[in-house]
Amino acid sequence: MPILSYREAIRAAMREEMKRDENVVIMGEEVAQFNGAYKVTEGLLKEFGPKRVIDTPISEAGFIGLGVGASMLGIRPVMELMFWSFSYVAFDQIVNNAGNIRYMSGGLINCPIVIRGPANGGTNVGATHSHTPEAMLAAHPGIKVVCPATPYDAKGLLKAAIRDNDPVYVMENTILYNDKGEVPDEDYIVPIGVADVKRAGTDLTIVAHGRAVITSLKAAEILEAEHGVSVEVVDLRSIRPLDEETILTSVRKTHRALLVEENKPFCGVDAQVAYIIQSKAFDELDAPIGRVSSIDAPQIYSKPLEDVQIPSPARVVEAALKVLA
Amino acid sequence: MSNRHLTTAVAKPTALTHPESLKNPAGPSAFAKDPANAGLTKADKVKLYTQMARIRHFEQRCIRTYQQGKIGGFLHLYVGQEAVAVGTLSVLGKNDHLITGYRDHGHALMVGMDMNSCMAELQGKATGCSKGKGGSMHYFAPDKNYWGGHGIVGGQAPLGTGIAYALKQKGLKGCCLVYMGDGAVNQGAVHEAYNLAALWDLPVIFIIENNGYSMGTSQERSTAHPGSLAKRAEGYGMDWDLVNGHDLYEVRAKTAIAVKRAHEKNRPTVLEIFTYRYFGHSMADPDKTYRDKEEIKGYREEKDPIKLWEKELLNEGVLTDALVASINEAAMEEANKAADFADASPYPTVESITQDIYWEEDNRGKDTTSRGTIIFE
Numbered sequence: 001m002p003i004l005s006y007r008e009a010i011r012a013a014m015r016e017e018m019k020r021d022e023n024v025v026i027m028g029e030e031v032a033q034f035n036g037a038y039k040v041t042e043g044l045l046k047e048f049g050p051k052r053v054i055d056t057p058i059s060e061a062g063f064i065g066l067g068v069g070a071s072m073l074g075i076r077p078v079m080e081l082m083f084w085s086f087s088y089v090a091f092d093q094i095v096n097n098a099g100n101i102r103y104m105s106g107g108l109i110n111c112p113i114v115i116r117g118p119a120n121g122g123t124n125v126g127a128t129h130s131h132t133p134e135a136m137l138a139a140h141p142g143i144k145v146v147c148p149a150t151p152y153d154a155k156g157l158l159k160a161a162i163r164d165n166d167p168v169y170v171m172e173n174t175i176l177y178n179d180k181g182e183v184p185d186e187d188y189i190v191p192i193g194v195a196d197v198k199r200a201g202t203d204l205t206i207v208a209h210g211r212a213v214i215t216s217l218k219a220a221e222i223l224e225a226e227h228g229v230s231v232e233v234v235d236l237r238s239i240r241p242l243d244e245e246t247i248l249t250s251v252r253k254t255h256r257a258l259l260v261e262e263n264k265p266f267c268g269v270d271a272q273v274a275y276i277i278q279s280k281a282f283d284e285l286d287a288p289i290g291r292v293s294s295i296d297a298p299q300i301y302s303k304p305l306e307d308v309q310i311p312s313p314a315r316v317v318e319a320a321l322k323v324l325a
Numbered sequence: 326m327s328n329r330h331l332t333t334a335v336a337k338p339t340a341l342t343h344p345e346s347l348k349n350p351a352g353p354s355a356f357a358k359d360p361a362n363a364g365l366t367k368a369d370k371v372k373l374y375t376q377m378a379r380i381r382h383f384e385q386r387c388i389r390t391y392q393q394g395k396i397g398g399f400l401h402l403y404v405g406q407e408a409v410a411v412g413t414l415s416v417l418g419k420n421d422h423l424i425t426g427y428r429d430h431g432h433a434l435m436v437g438m439d440m441n442s443c444m445a446e447l448q449g450k451a452t453g454c455s456k457g458k459g460g461s462m463h464y465f466a467p468d469k470n471y472w473g474g475h476g477i478v479g480g481q482a483p484l485g486t487g488i489a490y491a492l493k494q495k496g497l498k499g500c501c502l503v504y505m506g507d508g509a510v511n512q513g514a515v516h517e518a519y520n521l522a523a524l525w526d527l528p529v530i531f532i533i534e535n536n537g538y539s540m541g542t543s544q545e546r547s548t549a550h551p552g553s554l555a556k557r558a559e560g561y562g563m564d565w566d567l568v569n570g571h572d573l574y575e576v577r578a579k580t581a582i583a584v585k586r587a588h589e590k591n592r593p594t595v596l597e598i599f600t601y602r603y604f605g606h607s608m609a610d611p612d613k614t615y616r617d618k619e620e621i622k623g624y625r626e627e628k629d630p631i632k633l634w635e636k637e638l639l640n641e642g643v644l645t646d647a648l649v650a651s652i653n654e655a656a657m658e659e660a661n662k663a664a665d666f667a668d669a670s671p672y673p674t675v676e677s678i679t680q681d682i683y684w685e686e687d688n689r690g691k692d693t694t695s696r697g698t699i700i701f702e
């Protein structure tokens with residue numbers, strides 16, 4: 001099977017969907033001539049031309065709103081945000097317009113827009129550029145949110161997102177862009193709302209999403225090698241819709257759960273996951289649910305400290321041992 | 326998409342017509358013989374009158390229903406502004422679209438949404454145009470090219486620009502009318518939309534329905550350069566014009582020019598249409614602190630767009646007093662029936678609260694790309 005980077009996998013998803021459906025267009029800052037701030041869209045202008053791959057001004061409220069309006073008429077815009085952190089200046093368009101229009105029109109209008117871009121810390125760029133808004137956006141019914149951790153999932157989820165008739169927000173990660181993995185050539189999608197067991201185990205369930213999955217897999221190796229513990233890692237992949245069954249099935253098997261995410265803890269995704277586990281599998285639990293998230297402060301600039309702020313394998317191992325004690 | 330910088334000369338009016346023009350005593354319209362109006366038949370003219378009368382009577386019935394406690398939330402009335410929606414929308418063709426703010430009833434009736442479903446929506450009934458899920462501020466009728474009904478001031482401007490973009494992308498010769506108030510022009514989203522529309526040559530017409538106030542704030546107190554709001558278009562290389570919104574012929578004539586520009590050149594326009602609302606900002610506004618009763622009285626008596634149109638058509642011999650009476654009676658009757666329909670309609674079911682959120686949820690088993698638990702308890 002071909003090996004692609006996470007970046008190449010995302011690009012492949014866009015290429016394939018643009019070939020499949022002429023209504024798919026790409027828009028964003030520096031996506032065309034500059035080949036993408038993170039080179040995700042590299043070569044697409046050359047292949048599809050300026051009518052399909054469009055550079056926008058630095059005008060997130062304007063161009064995302066434009067994408068929302070265009071999607072109501074059946075265009076399928078794939079909008080790139082240079083960082084999801086910049087979505088905040090377009091919040092009204094992203095939440096109020098894209099998220100509510102189907103509901104408020106009694107189902108008369110669909111909004112098949114995709115917004116994608118990196119949403120992560122760990123890159124030493126300070127608080128304004130390090131937001132992880134998946135929990136905040138997933139809090140709004142009408143919106144779907146996915147956070148792929150691997151090249152395979154990145155391609156499959158983005159293709160599903162582009163075909164979806166509702167707004168889907170795809171949160172990528174600049175630190176993962178160079179990660180490599182097997183990605184089949186043939187057409188496939190990863191259905192939105194289906195979690196994936198990335199590693200099977202029997203003693204502890206770790207639930208994670210995005211780069212925290214990679215962190216958790218590293219921690220699982222350490223736990224196995226140094227502590228003889230068998231860890232199962234559930235990758236949520238989608239935040240909303242959420243695959244409750246896969247989480248619960250794993251917890252019913254291991255009877256212990258540790259939740260890992262790069263969000264800040266307050267109202268994070270794992271607050272919801274913990275609620276689901278305690279309400280639907282309370283009797284299965286042999287220990288309180290553990291949690292690892294970023295330290296609850298605006299993202300610190302200083303690199304050594306930012307590495308402490310976001311979840312690391314060492315912190316996950318430490319928390320896992322507490323849940324297992 | 327051409328990202329060239331625009332250097333062509335733009336159309337701009339030489340004189341400001343507001344409020345000066347509004348002080349002129351109403352005489353026959355200077356735009357009656359305009360090409361946009363020359364082809365109007367008697368029947369067309371009567372129809373325009375009927376459409377304005379229907380909007381007026383619908384909303385007057387709304388007031389009663391509101392006072393009976395049957396309409397919740399906000400109710401923003403369009404009374405006094407009817408010639409804007411009716412005039413602008415009457416020149417549109419098959420591929421022309423519109424989007425507006427929350428003062429949206431007039432536009433809705435003008436595009437052909439029926440009074441029953443509009444009235445039922447106000448009462449939050451299942452038979453409403455949005456099944457009781459949108460309310461007064463959120464009417465939609467995509468089958469009539471009407472894309473809402475938007476509650477956030479100025480938020481519809483990028484959306485309408487996107488509709489225009491989609492038309493161009495699909496190779497359709499059409500345009501999108503984007504309505505907003507005089508307060509909305511100070512929203513960043515509006516300026517971003519202006520820039521994109523001008524930069525990308527999009528067939529959009531921004532219509533500022535300048536009724537002089539944004540809630541209780543007069544234009545002078547809200548807007549730097551209060552002389553003309555449309556003039557800001559020049560900063561983006563867009564054409565603009567000022568329109569007397571009390572003169573239906575003028576509204577049609579000037580809108581037609583902008584529509585032609587959009588269709589033939591894919592160029593945007595900003596039209597500032599001077600108009601006036603007779604009631605408070607919404608029914609919740611006691612309307613006691615920011616304008617005098619004399620001002621309202623002046624507009625009602627001297628500048629009412631329906632009365633002026635009526636006078637115009639009586640002079641032309643198109644309308645008769647008897648016809649005026651029967652049109653108004655029929656409109657009132659239609660509004661009363663709509664209120665009865667709304668009263669008799671059921672509320673939405675509890676199950677419907679979680680419907681119409683995701684296409685996928687409502688179309689399970691069809692071509693869905695998604696599974697999982699979508700709605701939390």
Ligand SMILES: Cc1ncc(C[n+]2csc(CCOP(=O)(O)OP(=O)(O)O)c2C)c(N)n1
Pocket residue numbers: 428476477478505506507508509510534536538539540606
């Ligand atoms: C972003 C936002 N801020 C404030 C409001 C509350 N609000 C609703 S309408 C309005 C006044 C707008 O006036 P204008 O644009 O002149 O339109 P008009 O009501 O006169 O038609 C205000 C402040 C809102 N709906 N959205």
Ligand SMILES: [Mg+2]
Pocket residue numbers: 506507508534535536537538539540
């Ligand atoms: Mg106003």
